[in-house]
Amino acid sequence: MSVTNLVSILLAAILTNNFILSKFLGICPFLGVSKKLDTAVGMSAAVIFVMLIATAVTWPIQTYLLTPNDLDYLQTIVFILVIAALVQFVEIVLKKYMVGLYNALGVYLPLITTNCAVLGVTILNIDEKYNFIESMVNSLGGGLGFMLAMVLFAGVRGRLETSDIPKSLQGLPITLVSASLVAISFLGFQGLVDGLFK
Amino acid sequence: MAKKQKSLGEVFTAGFIKENPILRLVLGTCPTLAVSTMAFNGIGMGIAATAVLVGSNAVISLLRNVIPDKVRIPAYITIIAGFVTIIQMLVKAYAPAIGEALGIYLRLIVVNCIILGRAESFAGKNRVLPSILDGLGMGIGFTIALLLMGSIREILGSGTWFGLTVNSGSTIEPMLIFILSPGGFFVFGLLIALANKIAEGKGKEPATLGCGGCPMAKSCSKAAEGGCE
Numbered sequence: 021m022s023v024t025n026l027v028s029i030l031l032a033a034i035l036t037n038n039f040i041l042s043k044f045l046g047i048c049p050f051l052g053v054s055k056k057l058d059t060a061v062g063m064s065a066a067v068i069f070v071m072l073i074a075t076a077v078t079w080p081i082q083t084y085l086l087t088p089n090d091l092d093y094l095q096t097i098v099f100i101l102v103i104a105a106l107v108q109f110v111e112i113v114l115k116k117y118m119v120g121l122y123n124a125l126g127v128y129l130p131l132i133t134t135n136c137a138v139l140g141v142t143i144l145n146i147d148e149k150y151n152f153i154e155s156m157v158n159s160l161g162g163g164l165g166f167m168l169a170m171v172l173f174a175g176v177r178g179r180l181e182t183s184d185i186p187k188s189l190q191g192l193p194i195t196l197v198s199a200s201l202v203a204i205s206f207l208g209f210q211g212l213v214d215g216l217f218k
Numbered sequence: 219m220a221k222k223q224k225s226l227g228e229v230f231t232a233g234f235i236k237e238n239p240i241l242r243l244v245l246g247t248c249p250t251l252a253v254s255t256m257a258f259n260g261i262g263m264g265i266a267a268t269a270v271l272v273g274s275n276a277v278i279s280l281l282r283n284v285i286p287d288k289v290r291i292p293a294y295i296t297i298i299a300g301f302v303t304i305i306q307m308l309v310k311a312y313a314p315a316i317g318e319a320l321g322i323y324l325r326l327i328v329v330n331c332i333i334l335g336r337a338e339s340f341a342g343k344n345r346v347l348p349s350i351l352d353g354l355g356m357g358i359g360f361t362i363a364l365l366l367m368g369s370i371r372e373i374l375g376s377g378t379w380f381g382l383t384v385n386s387g388s389t390i391e392p393m394l395i396f397i398l399s400p401g402g403f404f405v406f407g408l409l410i411a412l413a414n415k416i417a418e419g420k421g422k423e424p425a426t427l428g429c430g431g432c433p434m435a436k437s438c439s440k441a442a443e444g445g446c447e
Binding site for chain 2: 045046093133192193
């Protein structure tokens with residue numbers, strides 16, 4: 021494990037394998053909460069936060085508890101329950117001790133339990149056989165990529181507000197078509213990480 | 219939700235088109251976009267999700283008077299995760315090829331909004347038989363939408379349908395972009411536009427991604443204020 025390896029995992033998670041635009045994880049918040057820049061940033065900050073904590077907890081559970089005891093098949097149940105409990109716990113702690121942070125992120129926390137990006141990243145870390153540090157870096161990259169896509173898309177949607185769109189395309193359909201164009205731009209990163217590091 | 223009593227037949231068929239979970243309620247978008255690169259994957263995903271939906275709806279409906287209101291979401295998630303694990307093991311044993319193709323998304327059925335959404339808005343309030351029919355209907359609707367999207371993307375993107383060659387590329391090259399991620403967003407956008415057009419003709423509201431369909435709406439303070447928008 022070297023620093024270049026970690027950097028390549030980070031860049032791949034942000035750009036080439038962007039969670040929203042190439043893996044389709046976390047589409048609901050992407051479409052639902054990206055209308056304004058500040059909510060997009062708040063939501064993605066909460067996602068990054070929960071992804072990191074969830075990985076820090078689920079990776080040791082899988083490695084030291086499930087795998088040695090041949091309980092791999094319980095992965096789905098254990099992970100989703102851990103994430104749900106964790107999100108609830110974080111919400112309570114933030115509310116009590118860090119009111120500023122709670123006001124910024126707290127409102128998004130209940131939505132994150134059922135966000136497939138969080139469960140997705142914890143499962144992917146195991147599937148890819150990453151070690152603990154690589155898993156944390158991958159989660160950070162996934163979260164940052166989520167934020168990048170959300171923020172970029174909030175800008176695109178700002179422009180859609182004022183444009184003249186055919187009636188049946190208004191609202192959700194044109195949002196999806198614009199998401200498709202943003203995804204095309206991300207296709208441009210294909211091969212970037214391999215080209216840089218391998 | 220209209221509170222008037224629906225007949226069993228209406229409950230069953232509502233999910234097909236009128237309340238199609240994907241094209242009208244816009245739930246479960248992640249797996250829809252991710253696995254619809256081929257018609258066959260779409261069907262596999264649809265069947266897996268339908269099985270989970272029927273099972274979880276039935277159990278949740280049976281337990282609806284036992285589960286305390288405050289912990290219902292974690293309880294629902296546990297029940298759903300149990301069924302997802304069963305399906306995951308069955309697929310691994312009997313249809314490993316589908317399991318391979320669906321990959322991580324098979325396990326992610328557990329956070330699919332359709333399933334938690336139906337538990338919250340239907341199975342938690344209704345008797346067992348209607349809940350099972352609702353789950354079956356919604357699952358079929360999900361499968362229909364996935365099949366539709368999968369067919370369009372497979373035919374345009376790789377020139378095949380269920381693996382059979384439809385377009386050999388002699389006149390028009392298959393457009394690879396349709397099986398890549400941008401194609402997913404594009405086809406989904408146009409299908410919703412089409413569904414909106416049809417709904418408009420019948421005097422119905424266009425599909426929106428509101429907080430209403432989100433299963434977490436009740437515990438979300440943003441939704442109480444009138445949505446995240």
